[in-house]
Amino acid sequence: MTMALSPRTARLTELGDFLRRRRDALTPREAGLPGGGRRRAPGLRRDEVAGLAHLSVTYYERLEQGRGPHPSAATLSALCTALRLTCDQRDHLFRLAGHAAPVVPVADETPDPGLLSLLHANLVTPGYLSDDLGTILAQNPMNVELFGRFAGAAGREGNLAWRWFTSQAWRDTLEPGQDHEQTSLATVADLRAVVAQRDYDEASRALVEALIEASPEFAGLWDAHDVAVLHCSTKHIHEERVGALDLDCVIATSPHSRQRLLLLHPMAGTETGARLARLAALISPS
Known part of the structure; x- marks a missing residue:
């Protein structure tokens, strides 16, 4: 009988899956990288995401595998930029990592x-x-x-x-x-x-x-x-x-x-x- 995942483990697993799927969905051209050469999949490689986010490849791999520590807000912000996440995707990533979603100042002069x-x-x-x-x-x-x-x-x-x-x-x-x-x-x-x-x-x-x-x-x-x-x-x-x-x-x-x-x-x-x-x-x- 399998044991239920703890909330922490469940979040880290979801975090890793989310990162992998966003990486797979982003083409090198969209990320501002050269798109030449043979690729097994159209998305980015792990080492490319790690490079764009200024992280070690080993650390990023552990995140995708759900084995890494909870990343810091600065690390998450770097991943948001590297993966070209939307505002909703950014907020979701922060919550999965156990952080409050960042508040981004926006111009409020135009009535909603x-x-x-x-x-x-x-x-x-x-x-x-x-x-x-x-x-x-x-x-x-x-x-x-x-x-x-x-x-x-x-x-x-x-x-x-x-x-x-x-x-x-x-x-x-x-x-x-x-x-x-x-x-x-x-x-x-x-x-x-x-x-x-x-x-x-x-x-x-x-x-x-x-x-x-x-x-x-x-x-x-x-x-x-x-x-x-x-x-x-x-x-x-x-x-x-x-x-x-x-x-x-x-x-x-x-x-x-x-x-x-x-x-x-x-x-x-x-x-x-x-x-x-x-x-x-x-x-x-x-």
Whole structure:
């Protein structure tokens, strides 16, 4: 009777099989190597992959055979380049080796099409689309009506963390004063996590440095080094035309970007749904 493989052994076996199949699927020409001479198979030889990744042939052979140690992140990155792996293939390779998939900084200025479609499908529900640093990329009409237009604002005025720590009026618009401390803590903890996810790129470091200079409150919270992914909180807004709005927050993300879609839904058991519908009717073009 065969014994079940341990998780470590199973991962190493899968890792070796994945490397071999990707090697077999890559032609010398695709890898930038001369393609002349006789070959038993169209793919690369083990020594060619080892050379491209700057590894010893023996070490690479052991990886393919599932007998090697767990490779380092640097070794995996070299193999990704040598084997011309796609982003999905790269992430899979890292997971098989027991590493977290690397976060590659990408330009987030163009709104994610899927999230943008969801945003504009919500005619009554206020919502916005932002990048992971909290800069608003798009708003639906109801969000603009309640909070003003911030998408495309000059400088940092379209960034939610910046507005929170530099504008008391913005805080008072969003929620009662007794909730401000918790929102400040959550905002900084989320930004801490995002900066690390972005591998301390220039954009994230510049935002943090600007906030430290502009807000002693932010600077003190940043030094505490709390980390947490952003969670929604309820919002209680008074809208002069229709009255009190009690809103629950929902965040949606996409596998294709780091952007976030935030929607504010009416709280169950309140009149908010009917009041938002009345407001939508008031602002809709006649």
